[in-house]
Amino acid sequence: MNIPLIDLRAQYKYIKDEIDKAIQKVIDSGNFILGENVSRLEKEIAEFTSTNYGIGVANGTDALFLALKAYGIGKGDEVITTPFTFFATAEAISQVGATPVFVDIDEESYNIDVNKIENKITNKTKAIIPVHLFGHPAFHPSFKV
Numbered sequence: 365m366n367i368p369l370i371d372l373r374a375q376y377k378y379i380k381d382e383i384d385k386a387i388q389k390v391i392d393s394g395n396f397i398l399g400e401n402v403s404r405l406e407k408e409i410a411e412f413t414s415t416n417y418g419i420g421v422a423n424g425t426d427a428l429f430l431a432l433k434a435y436g437i438g439k440g441d442e443v444i445t446t447p448f449t450f451f452a453t454a455e456a457i458s459q460v461g462a463t464p465v466f467v468d469i470d471e472e473s474y475n476i477d478v479n480k481i482e483n484k485i486t487n488k489t490k491a492i493i494p495v496h497l498f499g500h501p502a503f504h505p506s507f508k509v
Contacts, residue, residue: 428456428493437462441490446476446502449495462490475502 376383390401402420409418421427437443439461445453447466454464467484470477474497481492494502 423452424450425452425456428452429459432456432460432462432491435491437490440488442486442488443491443493444481444484444489445493446495448474448476448497453493453495457493463488465489473500473502474498475500478503 386401390396390399393399395401406418406420409420410416419430421430432443437457437460441460441462442465443457443462444465444467445457446469448469457464465484467476467480469475470479476494496502
């Protein structure tokens, strides 16, 4: 029996009408880059996260890269993350010239094992990029970073 890890088709079917209408609206407008939808999304993200700005980017790799650059992370710096993630996490760290430092996963959640992070922190550590998997946050609410 083949049981998929994630069924994107089922997720799509659940909100198909809404997605199809939104896509058709973009196609009809001919505004495929930036535009009203992106501006609205950026505003909603800023409001949702209680920040002044939300910036839409092409993909998660770009988002990680820009976040690292914004914090001034670069050559000689280390960024702690999990090895159980899409390649883009380590790629973005490497793109800015920093070194990814991997912390093993928690065997129950498959997220970064928060109990092993402290042992990997050095004077070169400038950031921690947790990856939230399968709908579970990487950090327990009681964990203080």
